[in-house]
Amino acid sequence: MGKVIATRLARLVATLLAVTFLTFSMTALLPGDPVNAILGVDAVRDPEVVAKIRADLGLDDPFLNRYVNWLGNAATGDLGQSYITDQEVMTTISQRLPVTAQLAFMAILMAVILAIPIGMLGAYKQGKWQDATTSAGVQVALSIPNFIIGIFLIWLFSVQLGWLPASNWNRITTDGLVENLKTAILPASALAMTQMAIFSRLVRSDMIATLQEDYILAARSKGLSDRFILLRHALRPSSLSLMTIIGINFGALLGGTVIIETLFAIPGVGFRLINAIYQRDIIVIQGITVFIATAYVVINTIVDLLYAVVDPRIRKG
Amino acid sequence: MASLWLVLVVFGAIYAKLDTSWFGGALPLQDPNFQTNGFIRETGEFGTGQPIEGMSGAHWLGTDAIARDTFARIVHGGWVSLVVVVVSATCGIVIGGFLGSLVGFVRGRTETVVMATVDVILAFPALVLLLALVSIFEVRNLFVISAVIGVLSIPAYTRVARANSLAVSSREFVTAARAIGTKPRRILFREVIPNVLPTLLAYTMVAAAFVVVVEGSLSFLGLSVQLPTPTWGNMINQARRDIKINVAQVIWPSLALTLTVLSLNQVGDFFQQRREVRGSNL
Numbered sequence: 001m002g003k004v005i006a007t008r009l010a011r012l013v014a015t016l017l018a019v020t021f022l023t024f025s026m027t028a029l030l031p032g033d034p035v036n037a038i039l040g041v042d043a044v045r046d047p048e049v050v051a052k053i054r055a056d057l058g059l060d061d062p063f064l065n066r067y068v069n070w071l072g073n074a075a076t077g078d079l080g081q082s083y084i085t086d087q088e089v090m091t092t093i094s095q096r097l098p099v100t101a102q103l104a105f106m107a108i109l110m111a112v113i114l115a116i117p118i119g120m121l122g123a124y125k126q127g128k129w130q131d132a133t134t135s136a137g138v139q140v141a142l143s144i145p146n147f148i149i150g151i152f153l154i155w156l157f158s159v160q161l162g163w164l165p166a167s168n169w170n171r172i173t174t175d176g177l178v179e180n181l182k183t184a185i186l187p188a189s190a191l192a193m194t195q196m197a198i199f200s201r202l203v204r205s206d207m208i209a210t211l212q213e214d215y216i217l218a219a220r221s222k223g224l225s226d227r228f229i230l231l232r233h234a235l236r237p238s239s240l241s242l243m244t245i246i247g248i249n250f251g252a253l254l255g256g257t258v259i260i261e262t263l264f265a266i267p268g269v270g271f272r273l274i275n276a277i278y279q280r281d282i283i284v285i286q287g288i289t290v291f292i293a294t295a296y297v298v299i300n301t302i303v304d305l306l307y308a309v310v311d312p313r314i315r316k317g
Numbered sequence: 318m319a320s321l322w323l324v325l326v327v328f329g330a331i332y333a334k335l336d337t338s339w340f341g342g343a344l345p346l347q348d349p350n351f352q353t354n355g356f357i358r359e360t361g362e363f364g365t366g367q368p369i370e371g372m373s374g375a376h377w378l379g380t381d382a383i384a385r386d387t388f389a390r391i392v393h394g395g396w397v398s399l400v401v402v403v404v405s406a407t408c409g410i411v412i413g414g415f416l417g418s419l420v421g422f423v424r425g426r427t428e429t430v431v432m433a434t435v436d437v438i439l440a441f442p443a444l445v446l447l448l449a450l451v452s453i454f455e456v457r458n459l460f461v462i463s464a465v466i467g468v469l470s471i472p473a474y475t476r477v478a479r480a481n482s483l484a485v486s487s488r489e490f491v492t493a494a495r496a497i498g499t500k501p502r503r504i505l506f507r508e509v510i511p512n513v514l515p516t517l518l519a520y521t522m523v524a525a526a527f528v529v530v531v532e533g534s535l536s537f538l539g540l541s542v543q544l545p546t547p548t549w550g551n552m553i554n555q556a557r558r559d560i561k562i563n564v565a566q567v568i569w570p571s572l573a574l575t576l577t578v579l580s581l582n583q584v585g586d587f588f589q590q591r592r593e594v595r596g597s598n599l
Contacts, residue, residue, distance in 0.1 A: 018437040026453060143579035145530045147537050148571045151557050159561050255444025259534050273445070274538060277452040289449040293441045300440075 004308050012301045016294060020074065023290045024067050053083070079287035084279055089287030092272055099169060100257050100268035106184060107191035107253060108246060114196045119203025119238075120230055126208055134200070142197035146256050150190035150263045157186060167265040187264045191256050195249055202245050206238040240307065247303030251296045319580035326577055330395035337393075349385060349393040349547045381556060381566055390547040391573050397541070397548045398577065401463045401532045402525045408467035409474035409524060410517055416471070417478025418513045422486045422505050432479065435472040443469065444531060451540050459542050462535065466528060477520045478513050485512045522585030526578045533574050549574040 061069075073080070079089035118138065122131045158166035164186055170179040210216065211234055219229045258270030265271070269288060276284035333349070373379070379387050420428035438446070447469055454461050485491065486509055494504045535541040536550025544551060549570040556566035 015437060015440050018433075019440050022437060022441075023449065026449060139582065140575075140579060143526070143582050144575050145533055145578070147534060148553065148575060151553065151560065151567055151571070154557075155560050155564055155567070159564075251442035252444075254442045255534075258444060258448065259538065262538060273448065277448060277540065280452070280455075285449055285452050289441075289445055292445050296442050297440050 005305060008301055008304055008308075012297065015297050017071075019293045019297060020071055020290055021067060023286055023293065024070055025063075026286065026289075074290065079290065080283040082276075082281050082284045084281045084284075089284055092284070093269055093288065093291055096267055096269045096272055099171075099266060100254075100261070100270060102172075102184060103188055103191060103257055103260070103266070103268065104250075104253055106188035107195060107256075110188060110192040111195035111199050112242070112246075114192070115199030115203055116235070118196070119200035120207060120235070122200070122204040123207035123211060123234075124226070124230060131204075135204075138197045138200050141193050142201075144193065146190050146194055147259045147263055149193050150187065150260055153186045153190055154264075169264075169266045169268075183264075183266075187260045187266060190260050190263075191253060194256070195253065198245065198249060199242060202241055203238050206241050207234050210234045210237050243303060244307060247300050250299050254292055254296060319583040322576050322580045323584065326395045326573075327399060329392040330399045333389075333393040334396050349390040349545075379565060379569075381552070387552075387566060387569055390552055391549065391570055394547040394549045394552060394570065394573065395577075397459060397462075397536070397546065398529050398532055400459055401466050402528050404463035404467040405470040405528045406521045406525060409470040410514075410521065413471040413474025414478045414510070414513065414517050417475040417480075418482040418510045419505065420475075421479040421482025421513075422509050423501070428479075431475065435475050438469070438472040439476070444534060447531060447535070448538075448540065451535065457541065457543060459546075462532070462541050466531065470524060470528065473524065474517065474520070478517055481513045481516045482509055485509050488512075519585065519588035519591075522581050522588060526581035526585065529574070529578055529581065 070080075077090050079093075081088050082092070085092075118134050122134045122138075125131045154166045157164045164182055166186075168183055170176075170183045172180040207230075216229060216233055219233050254270075257268060258273055260266070261268040261271040262274045269292070273285065273288045273292075275281075276288065381387055381390065416431055420431045447465065450465050450469070451457065451462070454465075491504060491508050494508055499507075532541055532548070533550035533553075536548040537554045539551065539554065541548060541550060552570035553567060553574070556563075556570065560567055
């Protein structure tokens with residue numbers, strides 16, 4: 001077990017180094033002088049400001065020195081500061097992260113809760129009309145981009161029915177849970193739909209395989225009810241692959257939150273990233289990208305490790 | 318059904334492109350950027366079109382917020398998706414396919430280096446990396462967008478190609494070719510790559526569906542090709558602002574985008590299933 005953790009952690013560190021290096025070198029890819037990109041080409045040139053930015057970014061140092069410096073700062077939680085809003089990138093992220101995390105968590109939860117019964121139904125009634133209908137529905141859900149789902153949810157629940165707000169965000173801390181959920185449920189559903197489709201496909205195919213195992217036959221011959229067999233014996237092995245796919249899909253989910261937060265004007269990390277891109281606020285783009293990528297890599301490692309904890313075969317191998 | 322829709326979209330996109338760039342708009346399809354309520358210089362009068370019209374004989378799918386023909390914009394919108402898909406598939410198959418086949422065949426240090434690079438790029442959430450890269454460019458035209466998406470497509474293809482190349486390279490006919498002294502280069506090009514290609518082509522469909530969604534998302538965020546070039550994503554984004562007045566203008570481009578992704582997924586599934594069946598028969 002210790003050895004598994006050690007290799008995974010070593011790999012984590014290597015990946016993180018490479019990921020941060022790649023993100024950092026994107027600023028070096030900027031055509032022309034980075035100062036131009038930060039100030040805008042048309043900006044009035046105050047030599048003092050230019051000199052300050054050059055010094056801040058250490059632009060006169062060699063590239064590798066700059067990277068090491070930046071990495072050292074990043075490791076201590078200093079991702080630099082926006083030249084447009086003057087806010088520390090890390091402060092921005094820590095203010096907005098709870099919002100994005102809540103959305104992502106709710107989306108995964110909703111997706112899993114919906115996917116398990118849908119997938120089970122498909123597997124249990126394999127080849128029958130129930131399977132055909134759910135499979136077709138899942139295929140369609142898989143093919144609708146999440147922003148389109150979001151727009152039509154807004155159209156139905158905000159414009160037509162007027163039940164839920166079309167945009168904005170109420171915080172749990174100031175507005176209470178109910179108000180918060182009112183603003184969170186539509187964007188979370190939009191995010192959940194694609195995930196639900198992926199998960200239920202997996203549960204279905206997994207369970208079809210499991211249902212052919214000998215121990216299911218044994219359970220049947222003992223006279224256990226179908227319901228008991230499905231929930232107790234057949235569902236459990238699927239939870240492992242479900243866990244893996246949640247980890248793998250987390251990246252897509254983070255990408256999705258960027259779009260969905262923009263669509264619903266939700267003050268999360270993704271919306272800030274898009275605004276930074278519109279304003280060409282390089283420091284913020286770089287900071288948020290590194291943060292999201294790091295979060296993604298770390299979460300995948302945790303899922304990997306959890307997998308090893310749950311499944312003894314991996315622990316030994 | 319699925320392939321029929323894809324053929325329609327591809328044909329429409331090419332037809333629309335030919336119309337504007339070769340025939341100067343002489344072919345029977347309306348100008349996607351013509352405002353039907355705009356000032357007409359020749360007559361000195363304003364056009365009679367209305368913004369956000371419903372379906373009619375003159376405008377099959379109505380008009381958008383500034384009275385442009387929606388049907389023409391949807392047909393033209395397919396062009397951007399088509400170019401992005403073709404560029405990404407070409408980059409993926411040619412570069413990714415070659416790299417993957419190569420390292421799966423020769424193994425060793427080359428494999429370690431290439432796959433480590435691939436792993437790092439795939440360690441990013443795809444859309445976030447794409448957004449960051451796209452934000453570097455001040456001018457975003459079709460060339461830049463398809464080039465960035467094309468380059469980012471390579472790692473996934475490399476991984477698929479390598480997995481298949483590993484399997485193929487351990488098969489009897491490769492061993493046989495080695496035994497009779499065939500040069501490695503010849504084995505790679507004559508034995509390994511031809512056997513990796515079919516799987517890669519099946520994967521292309523699935524990748525294309527992803528690429529269409531990604532370009533649509535970029536367009537939707539206003540970070541793909543610049544306006545007024547029509548894309549399904551930017552049409553959806555423009556129409557959603559008037560969703561309280563008219564939902565139909567959101568529905569048409571959404572339908573075009575969704576049907577395309579659905580069709581690509583179905584065709585991809587079909588090919589992959591056939592590959593598996595064929596693989597199991599061997």
